[in-house]
Amino acid sequence: MTTKVNIKDVAKAAGVSVTTVSHALSETHRSRVNAETVAHVQSVADGLGYAPNRLASGLRNQRSQILGLVSDEIVTTPFAGAMLQGAQDAASELGYLLMVVNSGLDNELERREIRALKQHQVDGIIYARMYNHSVSIPEELRGSPIILLDATCDDPSVSSVVPDEVGAGVAGAELLIAAGHRRIGMINNHDDIPAAHGRLEGFLAALSRHGLSCHPDHYVATSPSTEDARNGALKVLSLPERPTALFCFRDQMAMGAYQAAAHLGLSVPKDVSIVGVDNLDIVADGLWPGLSTIALPHYEMGRWAVRKLLEEVENSQAPRLQERISCPPVIRASVAHPGH
Amino acid sequence: MTTKVNIKDVAKAAGVSVTTVSHALSETHRSRVNAETVAHVQSVADGLGYAPNRLASGLRNQRSQILGLVSDEIVTTPFAGAMLQGAQDAASELGYLLMVVNSGLDNELERREIRALKQHQVDGIIYARMYNHSVSIPEELRGSPIILLDATCDDPSVSSVVPDEVGAGVAGAELLIAAGHRRIGMINNHDDIPAAHGRLEGFLAALSRHGLSCHPDHYVATSPSTEDARNGALKVLSLPERPTALFCFRDQMAMGAYQAAAHLGLSVPKDVSIVGVDNLDIVADGLWPGLSTIALPHYEMGRWAVRKLLEEVENSQAPRLQERISCPPVIRASVAHPGH
DNA sequence: CACTTTATGCAAAACGTTTTGTATCTGTCA
């Protein structure tokens, strides 16, 4: 068990003072030491496998090089992965590490977690919230740089990033319109959340832009469960003049639409085309035929959040941004021309 | 922007020395200070909202109170959530924070991440690997306490935790046998991984324990994709003497079996009962009817890993364990008595 | 009453860095 090598060891081995080692190894102060010495020190440090203790350097210059990511239930959802991965990749590229805490919906716990994060002197915090409701920032968070991830808030002094929900609705409709559909229904989420409003708005806007509209009977809003979506789709697809295509709030609901279609003896996409939102591969790839869907940009949102956070850490005067990231369509096999 | 309050501020406000504050606030040294003084100091500290700087205390006592969790692709998979959640919950209960890094399959990156973790003086590392292959421990990891999560290795000096795959196979078979099935097929994963071998072994063992066996035609091994499983199931279910039940390697493959059944006009569970493994709610709850399945204990594994890790951090002599956590069945609606 | 124990509080050192200020040396210029 070789005990960890520290800057003193390097100094001793290189025959110089710790100051010189520190200077030689630092970007900004390298000029204060002779070029030869720099090279020498660096090779000695490499040889010894020296890496500065970040606890110590963090303590000294009030920068821990750690970012906190606090989320509600996010980690337990399938999207979480991509978000975290994006955040982590960006952090890693920029020399930071991520501390992830997960408070469920327990506010007291959340407060404790945030305090713990601050005890560790995180340089900034990403506050991730499932469903981009307008959210209020916990008092504990004030004081450190902070970014809202998958959430918005009224306070214009905090930056946030959410998916472009309206754009997602447009993209979904466009996919179906481009395939030639004229009677397009929608199975929406009945919850009062921006995603539901936004996707509907985009959906309708795209329709009307093409001189189309959505017949009231072809629109149904249910809970976001597969089961309820199935029942909703059953109702719509049983109509005498049923839609030839269905745009679903999310892939799991599209799964319900598949089930409804199968139950009615309708085949996808021949008899009914279906488009979802999320691009949840388990579902979208698992369905038969594969589900064309609008991808939510979780990975990009994660990346954006840490990059923006770090920008505001470096420069507290950096302009605050309310970002909306667009949602690209992912084509699989659930959309075809209507009619035989 | 009130600057952070430190121990000196508390000492000044309480009219005592920093030593006394530290003692009063510490579990172990509280006895060195008068009970009244303790109360006084504590109330002052609370009033000021004092919380010790963990960078400093970590530096002082070589304990950062941070645990590292390095994984390959784990975060991007739907199981990851539960694992992380379990690890985090346990860590949080024990006063630790989790640093999560994700290296994909890039070894060089992984080395860098581990080094970064060590620079931050993490007290221990959980090394999580998808698929519990026997794994070799990166040289970088040596030196800090370490637990293998969802993986095993040859080295008996490192503790590890994996699901009880054999038990999962047994549980799956038992579920179907108990419902009265005698002709049970299996759609397995053809990959050479412990999960595939273990589940098959348990499946066969349970059958034979009940005087049953699996007809070779009723066993098929494919890639774990929904599509390939569907084709495998199509083959098995098209046999003149088809099985009345199918045990599938995982829920996504069970989804394929549902599709095959539907395609053949067989209804689940009336004509064919189906059991999966994973308890992936998107799939298991989403399928119609709901999929009975064997849950993988990801949450528990995550918990176990940090608890064991912390035990070994406290006491480096703690006995090493190779744990296998059992997989409970989750009943939904995809199993019924065979025959009409 | 002298002596030892016990209770209580404080000063100082240490953890491993980074940075500021100062000292030494070389060479240049008046």
Add this chain to the structure above:
DNA sequence: TGACAGATACAAAACGTTTTGCATAAAGTG
């Protein structure tokens, strides 16, 4: 030659804790 600038290296302080050892006062013991 004396003064001065420029290079180069080092000592020391600081970041915020925790802990060891010591000092003082109070209390118990012979």
